[in-house]
Each structure stands twice: as structure tokens, then as C-alpha cells.
Amino acid sequence: VKTFAMKRVTIVGEKALEPQLVKEMHDFGVTGYTSTVVHGGGAKGTRPSRWEGPNVKIEVIASPELAERILTHVAQNYFEKYAVIAFVDDVQVLRAEKFGG
């Protein structure tokens, strides 16, 4: 079956950031995302008093160019103020047209 190389961008942060992040993904032209409620623990340096808490994990499939733009946006707008982490990995998707590919 034919697959297409894309990027999966994963953003994890506090639950309250979900609506804003989802809206921003939409505005970036992302054509699909999933958000999952997770229980998470952050770096000790970031939230010294708590190792655990409710978080949201947002996953998006995007072209390499769009993934780069999303990550740059997250770094510039969230990293200073929030205990947000972001990472990216490679996936092979079916139906690339679903992802703007």
C-alpha cells in the first residue's frame, strides 16, 4: 500500500492550553489532530512542587515544512511561559491528501 513520508508533531502541556493550541493548529492549516488527556510529570526545575498533574497531549500530522512552522511557533509563544514540551518524529501515512500533502 502506498504511503507518504510526513512528520508527527507532539505537544504536551497543561490541560488549560488545549483550546488555544487546537485553534492555532487549525489556523496553521492542519487538517487533523488528536488530543489526549494524559497524566504527566514535568521537569523538576519547571514545577518544583509537583512531579505530577493533568496534561494534554496534542498530536498533529504535517508536512516537514508545516511541522517546522508549528514547532517554531510553539517555541516562540509557549516555552518562556509554560511547561510545554514539543517533539517531532517520522511517520508514513496513507491518504496524504488528508494531511495537506
Place this chain on the structure above:
Amino acid sequence: VKTFAMKRVTIVGEKALEPQLVKEMHDFGVTGYTSTVVHGGGAKGTRPSRWEGPNVKIEVIASPELAERILTHVAQNYFEKYAVIAFVDDVQVLRAEKFGG
């Protein structure tokens, strides 16, 4: 520690498809899966009136050959009728015998 190269197949679709998809994975001889309730948004072209909704994410670890068969099955049986997406990536697993490897 010794690891083995396998594929992780991820299928995301509406929640109602879960029992059917899980049964099919079982019939394919998949020896383990996880399904996660996620909040998802689909392509604008697919569900024009809704950007968000409840979805299920099913993840399966399989050999490359089995992954290929699963993806072909999903493409042939779901893509025309449902807003299902599917993708695959590489993982290194411990205890390959747990995954039919």
C-alpha cells in the same frame, strides 16, 4: 538490551468503529494493541461541519509484513466510507515473541 525492529500501526477514527477494528486486528493475528479515547479534528473536506469530535486511536505493533496487510485492509474497507486515517512508524521492541516476531 536486545531489541527487534517492528512497525507501529496507528489507526484513528470515530469511536463507534472501535469494536470492529479491534476484532479485525485480533483476526489478523495481532498479539497486542492499545486503544485510546482521543478528542480529534478531521480534515475540513471530510466532515465540513465539525472540526472536533470523539475518536479512538488504535495502536498495534506488528511485523513489517503484517503491518502492510493491516494497512491494505484499512485502506480497502474504511477509507471510502469513514474519516479514518492510518499511519505507520518504526519502533524497536523488547520481547519480539510477544508480537509474533
Place this chain on the structure above:
Amino acid sequence: VKTFAMKRVTIVGEKALEPQLVKEMHDFGVTGYTSTVVHGGGAKGTRPSRWEGPNVKIEVIASPELAERILTHVAQNYFEKYAVIAFVDDVQVLRAEKFGG
């Protein structure tokens, strides 16, 4: 945007193991994790009477060296007694300092 090569370790097991696994990740010096409640099915050989049940998926970002130590620990302490699976894949993270990198 600058990213750093790290490993994502994923451990899936019965829900009751979560507190212990999270504590162990903390003791290993892991600076962030997410745990997700998933519905899972295990290998037929492991739990013959049940294909499905509640599980927890713990995901950790770590350096290759730490990932190796975590996987060795899981293999030595969980595989004999529990239906735990573990695998690892490659991710590119922003803010490596959040992950001990």
C-alpha cells in the same frame, strides 16, 4: 528550529503498575513522562482468558543511554511476572535541557 535526537521509551502494562513505574522513572532521573489510560489487549499466551482490559501507557523522553538503562530495568524486573511490553523509537525534541540532554 533547533531539535535534538532523543529516545521515546513506551511501556504498556496493567493499570496497577502505574505508581511503581512512575516512581522508578523519577528515580532514574527522568525529567518528564506522560501516562495514558488505554484499553489494551495482550498476547494470547500471556493472559489466555482475556484479550482486553484496562492498561496504562507510560511514555518517557530520554537520552539513548538513559533509555537503555530504563529498558534493561523493565526487562529484568517486569517481564517475568507481568504482561508488560516495552519499545523505543526516535524523536527530535525542542529544549533538550528539559530532558536531561
